[in-house]
Amino acid sequence: MDSPSEDTKDSGKHTSGMALKYQGRKTSRANSEQRRRTILEAALRIVVRDGVRGVRHRAVAKEANVPLSATTYYFKDITDLITDTFTLFVEMGAEKFKAYWEESDSMLKMAMSELEPSNSGSRQVFAERIADLAIEYVLVQLREHCDYLIAERAFQQECLRNENLRPIAFSHQKFFLNSLEAFFSRIGSNHADIDAELFGSVILHVEYQGLIAGFEGDNLRKLRAMLKRQIELTLGIYH
Template sequence: MDSSSEGMKSSGKHDSDMKLKYQGRKTSRANSEQRRRTILEAALRIVVRDGVRGVRHRAVAKEASVPLSATTYYFKDITDLITDTFTLFVEMGAQKFKAYWEESDSMLKMAMKELVPSDQASRQVFADRISDLAIEYVLIQLAEHRDYLIAERAFQQECLRNENLRPIAFSHQKFFLDSLKTFFAKIGSNHPDIDAELFGSIIIHVEYQGLIAGFEDETTVDRLRVMLKRQIELMLGVYS
């Protein structure tokens, strides 16, 4: 959650730091790469609908409307197919996350300018603004990227069984946490890494609650807002 152009530059660096590698057959022609991408996108839809265990060569070929031989050509086994599907998911997620915070950059910079660290009232106003921004992020995720959140949890669960996915999961987590760490360091946190993990956990929990309970109910939204605001207040030393 970067709060300045410096933060967004840092986020851009995270993209290259992830060093994600695809496991399947490499392609050099554009049409071959497009077919490979089509297969992975189809596999990702199956993850959302049926879970990771629903990803099978035949099911993916049917979903992608390609011959079965195409999936086995690009991916020698189901492990490679699942691993590359997760890799594509992480890349797509990093792009969406970065784009959102670039759009929110001006709001964060304005809030930072008005923040007076030694003034309790100023810190309360800042906490309110950041809470509003955080809940907006969560609501956008739930409204526009629900499938992404479902896939994220499906892959997290699969990481318990499939150690090949764990390095990708760590890269995915690192991008998210590094962005939060940059934000907390910018506002003067003494422990930005710890605050990043705590706030990241709250965001993940709130997103899960929104997936389960729904977010159309204003009571649910109000509760999610209170949870996020409370965590931010604790981190900023604001108690109300």
């Protein structure tokens, strides 16, 4: 999995507007911080391969190629280790989403400049372009960050059992939905928050379908049609 762009900070870090707080032992030396991050990245690989329940001190130490005493030094129990692994995951995801949103902003502005709310033909063209942007985002996720999507599903499932992870999950969801809400506000939605929830749910479903059924041929066309249809409904295009 990709590594975060900056060192993990135990005292808390703001990532794209989110305050992320790590639970494990605080570190002050760079080499200690690097070892701690190595352990968390190893735990993330285990989450992808074996699920959250596969994260155990001994398994993580082996995966990270560090002594068992290192994992127990930085994380007093398995709860702290899993919580900090999820925190790192959310931090990485926020940075990736922010980068993609910024790269797509120019294309979004171009599409919006041609949007005439009273013109159904204009709205149809806009829906096509936004569907293209959305499916491109999903395809990038599936092709380049498949491990991230698998880990996301694993953590979502674990949140049903582990209430300690839920605040982190809410932060993860909030950043994603805030970005979508800002988009729907820009195109004049009167219910941007609801539209963000609906479109976000469709994106998550499309990603899941891509993971289990593939994203080529007929399935790709179906995924794109789902995204386009949700945009059409949001814009009031019925046919």
